[in-house]
Amino acid sequence: MIAALNGAFDDISRAMRLHRVWIALAHEDIGDQHRRTTLGPLWLLVNYVAFVGTFVFVFQPAGRDAAGYSAYVAIGLLVWFYLMEVMSMSVSLFQREESFIEGTTLPLFVYVMRLGLQSVIRAGYAIAGCVAILVFSGSPVATPWLWSLAGLLLILFATPALITVFAFLGAFFPDSQFIVGNLLRVGMFFTPVFWMNNSQDPIQKYAYEWNPFTYFLEIVRLPIINGEFPAHAFTVTILASLFTWAIALLLLGRYRKQIVFLI
Amino acid sequence: MVSIKLNNVSLVYKLHEKLTLSAPDRRVAGPGGRIEGSGRKQFVQALDGVSFDLKAGDRLGLVGPNGAGKTTLLKVLYGIYEPTDGSVDIEGKVDALFNINIGFRREATGRRNIVLRGLISGWTEAEIEEKMEDIIAFSELGDFIDLPFKAYSQGMAARLAFSAATALDPEILLMDEWIGAGDASFQEKAKRRMDELAEKAGIIVLASHSEALIQSVCTKKLTLRSGRIESFTTEPVKRVGAVAKSS
Numbered sequence: 001m002i003a004a005l006n007g008a009f010d011d012i013s014r015a016m017r018l019h020r021v022w023i024a025l026a027h028e029d030i031g032d033q034h035r036r037t038t039l040g041p042l043w044l045l046v047n048y049v050a051f052v053g054t055f056v057f058v059f060q061p062a063g064r065d066a067a068g069y070s071a072y073v074a075i076g077l078l079v080w081f082y083l084m085e086v087m088s089m090s091v092s093l094f095q096r097e098e099s100f101i102e103g104t105t106l107p108l109f110v111y112v113m114r115l116g117l118q119s120v121i122r123a124g125y126a127i128a129g130c131v132a133i134l135v136f137s138g139s140p141v142a143t144p145w146l147w148s149l150a151g152l153l154l155i156l157f158a159t160p161a162l163i164t165v166f167a168f169l170g171a172f173f174p175d176s177q178f179i180v181g182n183l184l185r186v187g188m189f190f191t192p193v194f195w196m197n198n199s200q201d202p203i204q205k206y207a208y209e210w211n212p213f214t215y216f217l218e219i220v221r222l223p224i225i226n227g228e229f230p231a232h233a234f235t236v237t238i239l240a241s242l243f244t245w246a247i248a249l250l251l252l253g254r255y256r257k258q259i260v261f262l263i
Numbered sequence: 264m265v266s267i268k269l270n271n272v273s274l275v276y277k278l279h280e281k282l283t284l285s286a287p288d289r290r291v292a293g294p295g296g297r298i299e300g301s302g303r304k305q306f307v308q309a310l311d312g313v314s315f316d317l318k319a320g321d322r323l324g325l326v327g328p329n330g331a332g333k334t335t336l337l338k339v340l341y342g343i344y345e346p347t348d349g350s351v352d353i354e355g356k357v358d359a360l361f362n363i364n365i366g367f368r369r370e371a372t373g374r375r376n377i378v379l380r381g382l383i384s385g386w387t388e389a390e391i392e393e394k395m396e397d398i399i400a401f402s403e404l405g406d407f408i409d410l411p412f413k414a415y416s417q418g419m420a421a422r423l424a425f426s427a428a429t430a431l432d433p434e435i436l437l438m439d440e441w442i443g444a445g446d447a448s449f450q451e452k453a454k455r456r457m458d459e460l461a462e463k464a465g466i467i468v469l470a471s472h473s474e475a476l477i478q479s480v481c482t483k484k485l486t487l488r489s490g491r492i493e494s495f496t497t498e499p500v501k502r503v504g505a506v507a508k509s510s
């Protein structure tokens with residue numbers, strides 16, 4: 001266990017010394033994905049705004065203010081799309097990096113950070129759209145917004161751990177790539193991304209309270225929507241992040257040398 | 264001090280075969296490593312008890328039939344594979360040229376690829392920038408350096424890979440059958456650069472099927488067969504360069 005942790009920290013610290021590599025590669029990735037398009041990465045912003053618009057238009061609850069609901073959906077989709085992209089890309093991470101893993105001695109955490117940074121950059125466009133929608137829908141910019149910022153930072157902190165865990169999962173059980181993809185598609189309906197918990201429907205209540213992703217969403221959303229500090233949601237998210245990190249470190253320390261034989 | 268020490272190194276590839284309905288087990292002894300195990304779990308013994316020492320200035324030629332374990336051995340030396348058994352001790356900064364396309368991005372220009380390659384080897388942007396003109400000049404790619412890598416021919420790719428890898432001053436250089444793609448004049452140039460590297464007290468390990476190449480570059484020769492060392496000759500055959508100089 002101690003040896004595994006040492007191995008993991010060695011991998012991570014070597015990856016941090018090579019930060020120039022994953023920063024450069026992440027930028028290349030973003031550039032490649034949008035090569036020869038007119039709008040370039042701005043498509044990410046367009047996509048996001050179109051999604052929010054559609055959801056507000058279709059699901060806006062009767063008798064509720066459209067502005068409040070757009071803020072609700074805008075933040076919900078922002079966080080959910082980010083988490084969804086991180087997880088669905090992670091399960092095939094090592095397979096996609098096969099040629100680098102079999103041809104160089106870069107620490108695995110380099111690939112983790114590369115994907116993490118890439119997702120953050122992409123989310124940046126959605127954040128710009130989200131802030132615009134919030135301001136446009138008349139949410140007053142206030143001090144509780146800082147709690148939302150703290151929430152985003154907490155998600156950022158959890159990201160490398162999530163990527164690591166899902167990447168190992170995908171490498172050890174290739175079937176999980178399809179399972180995770182399907183679960184995520186269904187998961188959107190079991191996570192309060194666009195519906196609100198009214199504590200009436202027992203299934204809804206269950207989906208709200210027992211879904212860890214609820215709390216990842218609420219730490220960013222509640223401060224802005226309700227102007228409060230969601231202590232419970234923060235506690236759950238912090239515990240979930242630490243737990244994920246613990247697993248990620250063990251996996252990384254124990255199995256990083258095996259990955260090259262598995263992909 | 265630059266050195267390589269291998270002690271009783273073995274490497275086993277585990278194959279996780281999918282369930283299949285086709286006829287099982289009709290094995291004939293093939294050219295490669297030995298296949299063991301049956302059913303869903305199979306193993307290939309790619310290296311079996313390999314031991315040797317190399318010191319500064321050595322140029323080792325790795326030879327052997329297809330599947331003998333040459334590429335596997337190079338990857339163990341580079342640190343990509345952890346040996347299943349035995350120990351590997353390496354002193355010195357290692358760089359490697361395997362498959363020409365590994366570590367290059369198809370969409371990026373040659374110039375950008377040199378930067379990425381340098382970063383991966385742990386160099387800073389400033390250090391890479393300093394070497395950039397040398398690398399481009401040595402590769403003789405000219406204006407092609409600013410075209411995307413996917414527009415390169417095999418030989419052009421080999422030139423870029425070799426120029427970049429050797430310009431970054433490796434102390435130990437591992438090469439896997441790369442040179443075939445370069446034309447005669449580039450091969451000649453590459454040989455000279457390898458000589459320089461070895462004279463600077465480096466180590467070169469070169470896997471090749473070309474007897475002529477091994478003879479002209481290497482001072483030692485290791486023959487592998489089915490993952491085992493068949494012979495390790497220390498003082499080989501004629502050195503073309505030396506002959507040319509003395510005459």
Ligand SMILES: Nc1ncnc2c1ncn2[C@@H]1O[C@H](COP(=O)(O)OP(=O)(O)OP(=O)(O)O)[C@@H](O)[C@H]1O
Nearest residue numbers: 276295296307309328329330331332333334335336
């Ligand atoms: N990824 C892998 N998975 C399973 N077996 C492998 C793998 N790579 C190589 N092998 C096996 O290991 C043995 C040694 O292969 P290796 O590639 O080292 O041979 P080589 O000497 O480089 O051959 P060549 O001259 O064809 O390049 C072979 O039997 C091969 O089938």
Ligand SMILES: [Mg+2]
Nearest residue numbers: 333334335439
């Ligand atoms: Mg080979």
